[in-house]
Amino acid sequence: MNESDDSPVEVRHLDAARTDAGIAHRALQSALDRMLALRTDGLVHCPTRGVLPLAAGGRLLSMLASDGTHALVKTVTVHPDNARFALPRVQAEAVVLRADNGQRIALLDGDVLTLRRTAALSVLAAAKLTAGRATPARRLVIVGAGVQARAHAEAFVAQGEVTSIRIHARDPAAALRLVETLVPLAQDEGVEVSPAGDLAAALASADLVVTATNSMEPVLSEEAAAAIADGTVVCAVGAFTAQMSELPPSLVRRSFVVVDALAACRTEAGDLIKAGVDWSEVEELRVDTRVADADSRPRPVVFKSVGCALWDLAAAGCALEAG
Template identity: 40%
Template sequence: MSFAPSTLVAGTLDAAATAQRLPWSALADEIAKLLHDSTVSVPARSVLPLAQGGSLFLMPATDRSVAMTKLITFTPANAGTGRPSIQGDVVVFDIATGARQLVLDGPTVTARRTAAVSLLAARHLAPAPQGPLLIVGAGVQGLAHAEAFVLGLGVQEVWISSRSAASAETLATQVRGLGAQVRVVADADAALTHCPLVAVCTTASSLVLHATPRADAFITAVGAFTPAMAELAPALCQHVAEHGSIVVDTADASHEAGDLLQAGLDVAALPVLRDVVCGPWKPRAPSGPVLFKSCGWAGWDLAAARLALRQGAAQPPAT
């Protein structure tokens, strides 16, 4: 039996084309719109454990006109190998016809929607949105958050801390290319004194922040998404809970937010991003640091799919 050579399916976008359809501010705006959309349905994601500590994620979501599923693998063992830790696709369908409309690059969608959720949260919650911004972790999410905060929030100064000096310097070069001033630092805890914006973007294999944050700090932590994973020390989380405010991305964080669960906090009682964006919600403390804990949700991927479809429809046809 012979098979024709494989070809790229029409409507399949590579990483660069996917990113082009998901500009930062527009993606944050689309996520906010999705939170107001009562037709959105997001069932619990399915997670299948794989050998050697990996996982296969199946994450569907729909609204009145679009159905999508993100199918990705998460392979922690790929860290430091040059192979991506997250691989896969986002497949988008038209509900009316059942036709497949797009196949988006899964890692690109994951990186951009995660950082755009942090951007949206910072718009509403950051006491000092001008920065400087401290990024802890110099991988894919580190770069995505730098781009989102520089291009979407107007941050002009970025501090970078990473266990890998080479990775930190690589990210520093990329961030300078965005027009921001950059400083690479060895001690992330010491940098908390100087940076009111903090994005913690590690693989969550060990704690990376322990010190008490500034009273005007906004911390977004995105690396931990299981009860066993954590980036933030329990004492840091407990300090923010006592002196400031903690917001989680969705109610799923009640069984996924390892940072908060390991700190002994009642995650189910915390406000979610929808409360902040759609209101009414007031911070528990009138001042004090804010921690935004993001674990991921297929709704964020649906927002990216909706925006990618609209951006594609707005582009002139190829000649």
């Protein structure tokens, strides 16, 4: 995003395909790390998202961020019953503008930004939270079979560390469909993909777990969650309101907790709120986050992400720089 003067610019329109094509996995990882550094230095602004109730149980979300040079506004609508009308449950767009004069630079597909930056941040967080271990994190279990589950599988495959992915969903047919979609990509990278089968057994052998559902109640039973070993990193990305949760409170309470955005999670992370976490012990993700430095107890690690427009701004920058 390089604008050299104050002359009027033509607003660029990137549809879903162009937005996605411009975001390379490794470039996005680097952009997110830079954004984390800017946040640590106090050089960004990102208020908690605004929520406006809509008809039919829908919600309009507004998400804002600025890194001093550019700003982003993302609007998202969520309508739980849209599938009945063959419409997307979530619809979003993002506008990028110059921070110094307000000129609009681009309109991008917000759904793609959300998918790509959420998955990329999970990969980045997992890498930081498993750094320094004697053995790499190779075995991934994903709970969920929707678009966010697929985005996470693709992002972890692109990272090049995982060797196996197990997919679990409440609808076994949906899990199988996702496996069949992922197999060609995964095989090219030497990654085995299969349905999880017995979830507790899959979780017991996992190094990494991703929960990517829109569930209001935990998708991991107490019994299944109890099988998660110390040191396993659980990325919980699906629940984004205080009423939603994917993880049972018992798992959260016995884990070291790291979040993507502390202020937002205090009011929106149902997984943590329902578990009654001690917020003074919750860490916010940083460039230098390392479990070994922050937590000496052997226990699982939960990375809770509710979403932040800073991550959208990082992804938008990648898409625009790629042309």
